[in-house]
Structure formats: C-alpha cells, structure tokens
Amino acid sequence: MIKEKLLQSNFYKFEYMIDGKKVGRAFLFIIYNNLHQKPYGLLEDVFVEEEYRGRGIGKELVKQVIKKAKEIGCYKLIATSRFEREIVHKLYESLGFKKWGYEFRLDLE
Numbered sequence: 001m002i003k004e005k006l007l008q009s010n011f012y013k014f015e016y017m018i019d020g021k022k023v024g025r026a027f028l029f030i031i032y033n034n035l036h037q038k039p040y041g042l043l044e045d046v047f048v049e050e051e052y053r054g055r056g057i058g059k060e061l062v063k064q065v066i067k068k069a070k071e072i073g074c075y076k077l078i079a080t081s082r083f084e085r086e087i088v089h090k091l092y093e094s095l096g097f098k099k100w101g102y103e104f105r106l107d108l109e
Contacts, residue, residue: 014064016048016057024048026061028068041069043079046088058088062095 009029016024029042043065048057062079069077080103081088089099 012065012068014061014068016061018052023052024057024061026058026065028065030072030074036075038073038075041065041072041074041077043077046079059091059095062091066095 009031011027011029014026014028015022024047026046027044029044030039031042032039043062046058046061048061066077077097079092079097081092093099
C-alpha cells in the first residue's frame with residue numbers, strides 16, 4: 001500500500017528591478033527529505049529579459065540564491081539547464097557549480 005501526504009514547499013522568489021521594471025527573476029525551492037537532516041535547494045526559472053542580457057543580471061540573481069541557500073543551511077544547491085544552453089552552463093560553473101549527473105524528464109502535457 002502507498003500512502004500519499006500533501007506537504008507544503010518553501011520557496012523564495014528573487015526579482016531584479018531596474019527603474020521599477022522587473023527585468024529578471026530566479027526561484028529557490030527548499031526541499032527536505034529523509035536522507036539528510038538539512039534541506040537542499042533547487043535553483044529554478046532563472047530568467048533575464050532579452051534586452052537586459054549580458055549585463056551580469058543573471059549572475060547577480062544566482063549569487064543571491066546561493067547566499068540565501070547558505071543562510072538557510074542547505075547542504076547542496078541544484079541547478080538544471082538544457083543541453084544547448086552553454087552560456088548558462090558557463091555561468092553556473094563560474095559560480096562553483098559542477099556537472100554532476102543527468103536530469104530525466106517526463107512531459108505530462
């Protein structure tokens with residue numbers, strides 16, 4: 001028998017503003033499991049409006065996510081990216097992320 005229980009997820013939304021306009025965002029999801037006493041973080045939906053790219057906005061957003069994950073006490077931070085997004089891969093690697101494994105995806109729609 002499988003028991004199902006709905007649990008709440010904690011997350012933070014970071015927004016980069018220029019002159020009152022939101023030009024970038026990133027999310028940090030805090031995830032707990034039974035394998036570790038401390039949570040881990042999932043970096044998700046990092047986005048910068050096209051006309052603002054190349055200015056370091058994405059880097060600043062990710063740095064803030066890293067800082068918050070450390071403050072919370074996360075034991076790791078995971079970031080995912082599609083294979084063709086080499087610029088994003090270089091950004092993550094410049095901030096200390098390492099290629100670790102594969103992400104598997106099942107589209108449900």
